[in-house]
């Protein structure tokens with residue numbers, strides 16, 4: 001079936017209007033063509049896939065810290081519909097972390113030395129959880145869907161090509177390291193996740209200024225190594241980022257309990 005061009009543009013407009021949402025805290029308008037239930041299903045299936053390829057850490061103390069930080073941030077995230085899960089994965093070579101839609105969070109043990117302490121870990125987890133709250137992965141998938149006018153293609157793809165769709169979702173939602181492909185979020189999405197992450201930290205009772213120290217350590221970790229950590233390939237820790245975070249701190253500190 002061919003769709004005539006003017007009908008096509010009306011359809012696109014209607015679609016865009018129906019799918020236009022705004023991001024919590026920043027109120028940026030975004031186009032999301034993946035429904036909340038599709039997003040949760042994609043997240044769940046990418047999560048099952050990722051965990052089947054990973055080794056859960058046996059370090060009880062570090063695991064307890066990941067679960068404690070996660071629970072504190074989840075408690076202030078205002079997403080009672082999320083079925084939160086927090087995992088520490090035993091993988092000292094992988095400097096990375098992610099949060100899939102629905103609240104499925106993984107931290108690789110390789111990022112712990114750079115996180116340093118509980119506040120540093122809250123920077124990482126607050127940032128990753130913010131990508132999920134702001135629906136950045138679905139936004140990224142939607143841009144591709146809109147380009148092909150395939151609003152129905154997602155559910156069809158899930159039904160006919162589950163493995164390929166799961167991989168695509170893992171890449172779009174930031175857990176692509178486990179399938180060998182890393183697709184960075186845009187610079188604007190990164191900055192937005194920094195901003196929301198700082199707010200979540202403050203609401204959870206962590207000092208958001210820890211983010212400046214964390215990104216400094218991350219930048220230092222980039223030097224003198226043969227390979228750049230995964231997290232840095234998708235999260236440039238440059239002066240621009242650190243300066244932007246410093247400018248975002250006063251807003252976040254407004255959320256600290258007095």
Ligand SMILES: [Zn+2]
Pocket residue numbers: 127128131185190193235
């Ligand atoms: Zn990020």
